[in-house]
Amino acid sequence: MPSSAEPLIRFEGTAKTYPDGTVAVGDLDLDVREHELLTLVGPSGSGKSTLLRMVNRLVEPTAGRVLVDGRDVATQDPVLLRRGIGYVIQDIGLFPHRTVAQNVATVPGLLGWDRRRTQDRVAELLRLVGLDPTVHGPRYPHELSGGQRQRVGVARALAANPRVMLMDEPFGAVDPEGRRALQEEFSRIHDELGTTVLFVTHDIDEAVLLGDRVAVFSQGGRLEQVDSPIRVLTRPASPFVEKFIGASSAVRLLSLTTLSPADLTPGSAPAPARALRVGDSLEEAFAALATSPDGVVAVDGDDGAPAGTLTLAGLHAALRRSVREEAAAPA
Numbered sequence: 001m002p003s004s005a006e007p008l009i010r011f012e013g014t015a016k017t018y019p020d021g022t023v024a025v026g027d028l029d030l031d032v033r034e035h036e037l038l039t040l041v042g043p044s045g046s047g048k049s050t051l052l053r054m055v056n057r058l059v060e061p062t063a064g065r066v067l068v069d070g071r072d073v074a075t076q077d078p079v080l081l082r083r084g085i086g087y088v089i090q091d092i093g094l095f096p097h098r099t100v101a102q103n104v105a106t107v108p109g110l111l112g113w114d115r116r117r118t119q120d121r122v123a124e125l126l127r128l129v130g131l132d133p134t135v136h137g138p139r140y141p142h143e144l145s146g147g148q149r150q151r152v153g154v155a156r157a158l159a160a161n162p163r164v165m166l167m168d169e170p171f172g173a174v175d176p177e178g179r180r181a182l183q184e185e186f187s188r189i190h191d192e193l194g195t196t197v198l199f200v201t202h203d204i205d206e207a208v209l210l211g212d213r214v215a216v217f218s219q220g221g222r223l224e225q226v227d228s229p230i231r232v233l234t235r236p237a238s239p240f241v242e243k244f245i246g247a248s249s250a251v252r253l254l255s256l257t258t259l260s261p262a263d264l265t266p267g268s269a270p271a272p273a274r275a276l277r278v279g280d281s282l283e284e285a286f287a288a289l290a291t292s293p294d295g296v297v298a299v300d301g302d303d304g305a306p307a308g309t310l311t312l313a314g315l316h317a318a319l320r321r322s323v324r325e326e327a328a329a330p331a
């Protein structure tokens with residue numbers, strides 16, 4: 001779903017220094033647009049979790065403010081605030097003695113929904129995350145795989161249809177194969193629901209695959225760059241970002257992946273400064289887009305006839321496709 005320009009979450013000079021003097025987040029200004037999935041990526045200790053936890057008041061800033069929908073969270077009751085914000089963490093923290101269905105029904109229960117509405121919502125959500133309400137609903141968390149438990153965590157966080165989801169390394173403990181499946185499904189769910197998501201990861205490939213934008217942090221919670229995935233990969237804003245993405249498979253994929261007709265929008269671009277051809281690399285495609293005044297580049301087919309146009313969104317779709325294909329390919 002396309003992101004609108006209005007920020008739903010705003011960090012305004014936000015900082016957190018822990019009592020022992022550790023600066024976890026330093027003087028941050030950052031807007032999160034409604035409907036966007038913003039990934040927060042950086043090495044261990046770069047303040048990502050602290051940042052996330054300041055949104056739902058699990059951590060209080062030592063300077064600045066965090067606004068959700070224009071309201072300073074510090075003025076809101078933390079319990080009510082958290083009911084409106086989904087929160088998913090790595091070790092999901094499902095209630096072990098409650099069934100999957102009861103776990104997902106937690107927030108609707110707190111909100112006083114009637115039984116019928118809650119049951120319908122639980123079934124809908126379990127199906128949404130790829131579980132069968134009849135089979136998995138009555139089970140207890142220990143009767144599920146790690147990946148399935150994470151799915152339940154996502155369903156539980158989505159139960160009351162929150163406008164904001166905070167996700168802290170949600171798929172970090174899942175094996176690589178299960179992790180890729182979860183990423184793809186979550187990407188689809190996000191496109192469908194348009195929930196505004198802040199997603200913490202230390203994996204640049206995950207950040208690029210899932211994010212509409214990517215925010216890269218270094219030690220001391222310093223924001224090095226916030227940009228589209230393609231721009232972060234191809235135009236790192238600092239030596240730190242360059243080094244951080246250095247080993248990313250996504251960078252290699254830009255040079256190895258070629259444009260296919262599926263990435264194009266039908267139609268033609270006005271007076272192309274530089275036309276691309278199906279089969280050109282994504283690196284060439286990015287260079288052409290970067291110099292195009294209106295962000296649209298004409299693409300010719302193998303036969304030299306116009307095949308359509310490419311935008312940054314198309315380029316990102318192509319990159320996502322290649323990341324998925326690489327993950328599916330035998331090692």
Ligand SMILES: Nc1ncnc2c1ncn2[C@@H]1O[C@H](COP(=O)(O)OP(=O)(O)OP(=O)(O)O)[C@@H](O)[C@H]1O
Binds near residue numbers: 042044046048
């Ligand atoms: N309660 C605390 N008291 C003191 N220091 C803390 C506390 N919580 C976090 N820190 C420190 O703040 C810094 C940022 O931690 P944070 O967990 O936010 O980083 P992170 O980027 O999420 O790291 P990771 O990827 O390892 O989870 C680290 O140096 C950490 O040791």
